[in-house]
Structures are given as structure tokens and as C-alpha cells.
Amino acid sequence: MSARDQLLVVIDPVARRTDGESVRIAKDVLSAGAAVRVCLPDGPEDFTKALARRGTRRLVVVGDDRALLRAVGSLHRDRELAGCALSVVPVGASQTLARGLGVPPGAVAAARAVLEGAERRLDLLVDDSDGVVLGDLRIPPVGAAEGGGGGAGVPAGGFGAEGSTGEGARISARAVSRVTAGGPAEGHPWLRTCQSFVRTLASRPSRPVPGAGRGPARLRIEADGVVLVDLDQPVESVRVTTVDGGLAQVEVRPASVGAEAAPVRVRAGTVTVSGPDFRYRADAVVAGPVRTRTWTVHPLAWGLTLPR
Template sequence: MATFATSDQLLVIIDPVAQRTDGESVRISKDVLSAGAAMKVCLPEGPEEFARALERRGSRRPVVVGDDRALVRAVYLLHRQRELAGCALSVVPVGGVVALAEALGVPTGAVAAARAVLDGVERRMDLLVDDSDGVVLGALRIPPVLVREAPAAESAMSGPGRPWLRTTYQSLVRTLGPRPSRPGPPASGPRSAPARLRVEVDGVTVVDLDQPLEAVSVTPGSAGLAEVEIHPVPLGAETAPPLRTTGQTVTVTGPDFRYRADAAVAGPVRRRTWRMVEGAWGLTVPSSA
């Protein structure tokens, strides 16, 4: 782990969401940082200015004051600029969702986090990188697919290859005009359906499309390997144990699926490959962590 001197010049990028949601914590973190190091403060108004500030940081060490989304955005931008490996990133968690920063070892209090920026050490972190150049710092999860059921009458009147029946039915209803209302079945909302996915780890198929799944999760493990956990749908009353394995690459294929990467939802996609990169980025954490 690398240590930092308090004489380092800092580029403090304050996420606008943090400024709006907790201006007091932002002020405290600025006071602590300015007391221990020379710094330049940047107040970007949007993602474009956020990206330009990182790109033009020069020799300054970047410090992000913001929530988990701001942290992920900074890592993503540095990765896209191909400068992630040589840049030690610091974060002062401020905002509504900071669970990822806390899980990575960063204090959630403004004072403690700012002091860690000044006196902490750089810890190298593994990173999941996908085939569209996206990044995952913490956890990747594929939840069950949400489907919405059509009303019974509409479902009965329409079918494969017969969309004209639905139009005819709707026109007939409009022609007849309003009728006395009768209680009907409650409208059904979205419900979850098992996912049909092929999951390959290091080129080996772990589950195929014929196996319905409740969920898939991928998290950084150790020695540059990803930990993959797959939850099959239970058969009957028996609970199916999860399938667990490790590997460097994970490929998921199937009908359009969405996935949660850290704090954001992405997709739909039909195929995505994630690759684990060992020690891909550096994060400042307290020296005692």
C-alpha cells in the first residue's frame, strides 16, 4: 500500500447531488481537507463538467465528495481515459446511498473520511470490466424478470398473429358507449418470472437456458477471481441449493435481461461478458483499515 503526504495537491470534485442533499457535510469535508493540503475545488453542474474536471486534473490527486454513484462515475471515467491504474482515487461519502463506499473500507463520517484522504493509504482493488467498457466495483446482480399481465378480456381477444382482434374489440367498446360498472378482478401489476439464462464461467457452461433461475450474482473474490452464485428455481417443495464457482470471466446469455451493477440498473441486453481485473484501481482508505 502507498502512503500519501499532506503536501499533496488535491482536486476536490463536489458532486452536485451531495451539495444539495447535505451541504453541511460538504462544508466540513472542505474545511478538514483545506487544513491539511493544498487543494482546488471543482463544483461541476453535470456529468460533462465532472468528466472534464477529472480529465484536466494534471498532477492533482482527485477527491470525490459524493455518494456511491459519484464514486462509480469517477472510476468509470478514469477507466475510459485509461488512467485508472496510475491514479489513486479518494472519496468522502456524502449523500443518500453510501453503502458501497463503506463496504470498500471508507469511513462514512465527513471528518473521518476527509482525514483518511490526508493520512490514509492506497489500497488496490479488483474491478469487473464488461465488454461494453462498463465497470462494477462491488456487486453485479441479475434479478428475476418482471412481466406485466394483460387484462383478461384483452388477452382473450388478442393472440399470436391476430392483433386486428384487439383493435376490433376496442372499437366495439367505444361504439357501445359507457355501460354500468360492475366489480371486476383487480388489475394485476408486474410479477417476477424465472430468468432463462446461460451462465458460462471461464468458457464452461454452469447453467443453460433450460434451467429457470431466481437470481445470479457476481462479486470480487480473491486472487483476481470473481465469485459467482447462481440460484436455481426450487423444484416442488424442495429448496434448490445455490451453485457457487469462481473464475476470471463470466458470460451471461439469454432473452433480454437487465442487471444491477453497484447502484445502477443497466440493460436490457442479450449477452454480456464481465472480466475480473486484479488490482485495477486504487482507493484511499484509513491506514488502520
């Protein structure tokens, strides 16, 4: 039996919890066409160890976009990505990345592609901290609230926001006015206690609302050493997308002043973003804040099994 017919099927624990039926179908289809060894890791650490123990078997990941990213990132950090033809059966809520790469939807179709498909070499975007991007990179991180990237007191979807007195504090202030409008509080200890409590609420600033106060950022963006936008030009958004040919498509949308500013689009092998602290979304993962980050395209750095 050839190595192609021997599979190590690593099933992400999130996939097992969210859609056990699709996981079962994928295992049945794969087992009908190859010699399958199934691995059921309990968490990210076990997941990474399972990849290292694959031997000569072809690696198949059953899981969502995050499981795919975890597999590619782990293999890249171990410098084993170039020699590993990866296959994926998308199972879970997040499958946008896998489908965008050409993996067919549905457990049956994806499992058949693993058995009957062919390896396709793809470019990889790697940052200077060894993080990987398979699809696209966005600044600010679109959908950061869903990705869990927002920190305490930091708007998850924007560049930053100032803390301010919220609606609850304004209501409390009106309550103080109504209480004091009824006359002096002497002789009523309960009223003085109420007034003190309400004043405390009114003076306490509310927590910033995720996404509130989002506005243009001041960033310096360089593509292959050429400055596209500098700190004196506010930026609404930045998007970097991997494309064929060893280059990335870079799109910068400057903040409009009066007439709408035209986006700047170039292709480059390296992209550097620097400036005040910013967050970014790399595929399904929100990272940061950082002050500078450089992404470099690694041509044909990894292989994915896709339908012929």
C-alpha cells in the same frame, strides 16, 4: 509541497444539494491538511471534464456511490485509472458501496482518511461494453425501481411480466353491470354516454405493475468457459461479487422444483450471461435489457485511499 499534499476536490452537484453541511465540513478538514483546489461541476459532463483537468493533483470525489462509480468509469474509459489514486468522501443518501470498500462513514472520518490513509489496489469487474463494477452484480436487479432502471411497461425488479386487466378495469366492469341492471337506457342519453365511457375503461388493459409477474428466467451462465446453468434450467437469481485474488465470486440460485435447489458457487476470472432479454444491477446502476454480457476481472486495476 509534494503531489500528495495537493488535492483536486470534485464535489458532486447532488451532494451539494442534499447535504451542504457535510460538504462544508469535508472541505474544511481537507483544506486544513493540504493545498486544495475545489471544483463544482454542474452535471455529469462537467464532472468528467474536471477529472481530466486534475494534472498531478490527487483526486478526491465528494459525493454518493453514483459519483464514485462515475469517477471510476470515466477514468477507466480514458485509460487513466491505473495511474490515479482515487479518494472519496461519501456524502448523500447512497453510501453502501463506499462503506463496503472500506471508506469510513462521516465527513470528518472520511476526509481524515484522505489525508492520512494509504492507497490500496483493488480488483475491477469490467463488462464488454466498458462498464465497471466495483462491488457486486445482480440479476434480476434488486431495487431497480429505486435506481430508475425500469422502462415503460417493464417491471423494474423482475425479468418481465404480461400485461393484464387490472383492478381498475374489474371495478369498471362491475359498474357496467350495475348500470345495465337498472333497465334499458332508451330515453336517457346521459346514461348511454356513461355506459360507453365505462366500457372503454373496462376494455383497456392496465399498465404492468413494477415487480409483478417476476419469475424464474432461462439464462445460460458460464464461468471461465464452463457452463454452470443452461437455458433448460430456470434461474431465480445470479450474483457476481469482486473478491481479492483476481477472481470473482459467482453465485447462481436455480429455481427450486419440489425440494429447494442448492445454489452453485464458483470463483472465476470471466463470467458470461446470455439468453432472453434481461436487466442487471451493477452496484448502484441498473442496465439493460441485453441478451448477452461478459464480465472480466481486472486484477488490482484501481487504487482507493483507505485508512491505514
